[in-house]
Amino acid sequence: MEPLCMSIKGTISTGYKDRRHFIDLVVQKAKAGLRAEASRGYLGVLWWILEPVMYMTIFYFVFLHLFQRGDENFVIFLLTGLIVWKWFISTVSSSASSLMANVGLMNQVYVPKILFPLTTVAVNTFKFFVVFALYLVFLQFTETKVTWAWTFLPVVIVTQLFLIVAVSGFLAAIMPFFPDLRVILDNFLLMLFFLSGIFFDISRLPESIQGYLWLNPMAVMINMYRQVLHNSVLPDLQQLVMVLLFSAVTMFFAALIYKHFDRIYPKIIH
Amino acid sequence: MTSDKDSTRILSLENVGLYYSRRLRFLKRSRFWALQDISFDLRAGETLGVIGRNGCGKSTLLRVVAGIIAPNTGKIIVNRPEMRISLISLGAGFIPHLSGRENALLSGMLLGATKNEILSRLDDIVAFSELNDFFDEPVNTYSTGMRARLGFSVAYHLNPDVILLDEVLGVGDEVFKKKSTEAMKERIKSDKTVVLVSHVVPLLREVCDRIVWIENGRTQAQGDASKILELYMRSITQMNKQPFSEKQEK
Numbered sequence: 001m002e003p004l005c006m007s008i009k010g011t012i013s014t015g016y017k018d019r020r021h022f023i024d025l026v027v028q029k030a031k032a033g034l035r036a037e038a039s040r041g042y043l044g045v046l047w048w049i050l051e052p053v054m055y056m057t058i059f060y061f062v063f064l065h066l067f068q069r070g071d072e073n074f075v076i077f078l079l080t081g082l083i084v085w086k087w088f089i090s091t092v093s094s095s096a097s098s099l100m101a102n103v104g105l106m107n108q109v110y111v112p113k114i115l116f117p118l119t120t121v122a123v124n125t126f127k128f129f130v131v132f133a134l135y136l137v138f139l140q141f142t143e144t145k146v147t148w149a150w151t152f153l154p155v156v157i158v159t160q161l162f163l164i165v166a167v168s169g170f171l172a173a174i175m176p177f178f179p180d181l182r183v184i185l186d187n188f189l190l191m192l193f194f195l196s197g198i199f200f201d202i203s204r205l206p207e208s209i210q211g212y213l214w215l216n217p218m219a220v221m222i223n224m225y226r227q228v229l230h231n232s233v234l235p236d237l238q239q240l241v242m243v244l245l246f247s248a249v250t251m252f253f254a255a256l257i258y259k260h261f262d263r264i265y266p267k268i269i270h
Numbered sequence: 271m272t273s274d275k276d277s278t279r280i281l282s283l284e285n286v287g288l289y290y291s292r293r294l295r296f297l298k299r300s301r302f303w304a305l306q307d308i309s310f311d312l313r314a315g316e317t318l319g320v321i322g323r324n325g326c327g328k329s330t331l332l333r334v335v336a337g338i339i340a341p342n343t344g345k346i347i348v349n350r351p352e353m354r355i356s357l358i359s360l361g362a363g364f365i366p367h368l369s370g371r372e373n374a375l376l377s378g379m380l381l382g383a384t385k386n387e388i389l390s391r392l393d394d395i396v397a398f399s400e401l402n403d404f405f406d407e408p409v410n411t412y413s414t415g416m417r418a419r420l421g422f423s424v425a426y427h428l429n430p431d432v433i434l435l436d437e438v439l440g441v442g443d444e445v446f447k448k449k450s451t452e453a454m455k456e457r458i459k460s461d462k463t464v465v466l467v468s469h470v471v472p473l474l475r476e477v478c479d480r481i482v483w484i485e486n487g488r489t490q491a492q493g494d495a496s497k498i499l500e501l502y503m504r505s506i507t508q509m510n511k512q513p514f515s516e517k518q519e520k
C-alpha cells in the first residue's frame with residue numbers, strides 16, 4: 001500500500017480560523033511560562049535581572065581584570081554586545097527544541113505548531129525588555145548619555161525581533177527531522193558568538209575579512225545598537241533592509257514547512 | 271434521499287490509512303500501519319461508538335478525526351468546517367507550578383475555546399470541580415484525583431460542537447466519578463454529536479446510536495448499535511473458543 005494522497009478538505013476545526021485566538025494563546029502561554037518560572041525559586045522575578053547581571057559580570061571581570069583589556073569604554077562596548085546577543089541566543093537555542101519539548105501537548109490537541117517557538121520568543125523578549133530598560137538607565141551613569149538617535153532604538157529592536165522570530169521558527173521546524181543536528185547547532189551558535197563582534201570591533205579588521213563577517217545578521221545588529229547607543233549614528237537603511245530581507249526569506253521557508261507538516265509532526269516526534 | 275443524508279453529515283472518512291514510521295538505524299525506517307482502511311460518516315446529533323480490541327487503532331482514529339494528525343492515505347471530507355471538534359483530553363498543557371485557575375484558562379484555550387468563553391465559565395468550572403479554595407493553589411499541590419477533577423471540569427464546560435471521547439466518562443473518587451459519568455452521559459444523550467471510543471459493550475449499548483467496529487485498522491462493520499454490538503460479541507466469543515495457534519494464523 002503506497003501513500004497516495006493526503007488531503008484534508010476544509011480545515012478540521014479547532015477555532016484557529018480566528019487569528020485573534022491564536023495571538024491570545026501565545027500571550028497566555030508565554031505569561032504562564034513566565035509565571036511558572038518565577039514561582040520556581042525563592043527569588044522569583046528577581047532572577048530575570050540577577051541572571052543577566054551575573055552573566056555580564058563574568059565577562060566584565062574576565063575581560064577587564066583577567067585579560068586587562070581596555071577601559072570603561074570597552075566595558076560598555078562589551079555589555080551592549082552581550083545583552084543583544086543574549087536575547088538572540090537564549091531564544092533561538094530553546095526555540096530549536098520547542099516542538100520536541102511539546103510533543104505530549106501536540107498529541108492531545110491540535111495547535112498550529114508555530115505556537116511553540118513563538119511562545120519561546122515572547123518569553124525571552126519580555127525578559128530582554130526588562131534587562132534592556134535597566135541597561136539604558138545604567139548607561140546614564142557612564143559616558144554614554146541619551147541622545148535623539150535613541151528614538152530609533154525601536155526600529156532596531158523590531159528588526160532584531162523579526163530576525164529572531166524567523167530563525168527560531170525555522171530551526172524549530174527542521175529540528176524534529178534531524179535530532180542529531182542539536183550538537184552541530186550548539187557549536188555553530190558558539191562560533192557565531194565569537195564572530196558577531198561582541199568582543200571586538202569588526203570595522204577595525206582588515207577589509208578583506210570584514211566583508212565575510214558582515215554577512216552575519218547578528219554582527220550587523222550588534223553594530224547597529226552600538227552606533228545608535230554610543231555614537232548617536234542613525235541605523236543604516238541598507239543594513240536594516242538586508243536583515244529584514246534575510247528574515248523574510250527564512251520565515252517564508254519556515255511557513256512552507258509548517259504548512260506541510262502541521263499535522264505530521266505529532267506522528268514523527270517521539 | 272442522498273441530499274438529505276449529505277446535509278446532516280459533519281465529516282466523512284474514506285478509506286483512511288495512517289502509518290507511524292520508526293527510525294531503525296541510519297536512513298532505515300520501518301512503517302507501522304495503525305489504520306489501514308477506515309470509512310464512515312459522522313452525522314449531526316448522533317452518538318457514534320467506535321469499538322474494537324486493544325491496539326486496533328481506536329485512539330489513533332480519534333486523533334485523526336480531531337485533526338491532530340493527518341492520514342497518509344484516503345480522504346477526510348469535512349462538510350461543516352465551522353464546527354469545533356475537540357478531543358477531550360484531561361489536563362492538556364497543565365503547568366504544575368501554576369494555580370488551578372491559570373491552568374483552567376490555559377488548558378481551555380488550548381482545547382480551542384476563546385479566552386472570554388472560559389473566563390465567563392470559570393465559576394461553573396470551580397463549582398463543578400468542587401476544588402473550592404484549592405482552585406487558586408498550584409496544581410502540583412493537588413492529588414491525582416483533584417487534578418483529574420479539574421481536567422474534567424474544564425473539558426466538560428468547553429462544550430465544543432463535536433465531542434470526541436476516549437474511554438474517559440468519569441474520573442476521580444467514587445462520588446465524583448458517579449457525578450461526572452452522569453453529567454457526561456446526559457450530554458451524550460442530548461442532541462450533541464459525540465464520538466465515543468471504548469471496548470465496554472454495556473456502555474456503548476446504553477448511549478450509542480450507531481457503532482463502527484474496527485479490527486486491525488480496518489472497518490469491520492458499521493450500523494445500528496445493537497446489531498453491530500451483537501456481531502462484535504459473537505466474534506469475541508468465537509475467538510475465545512478458537513485454539514491460540516489458529517488465532518495467530520488469522
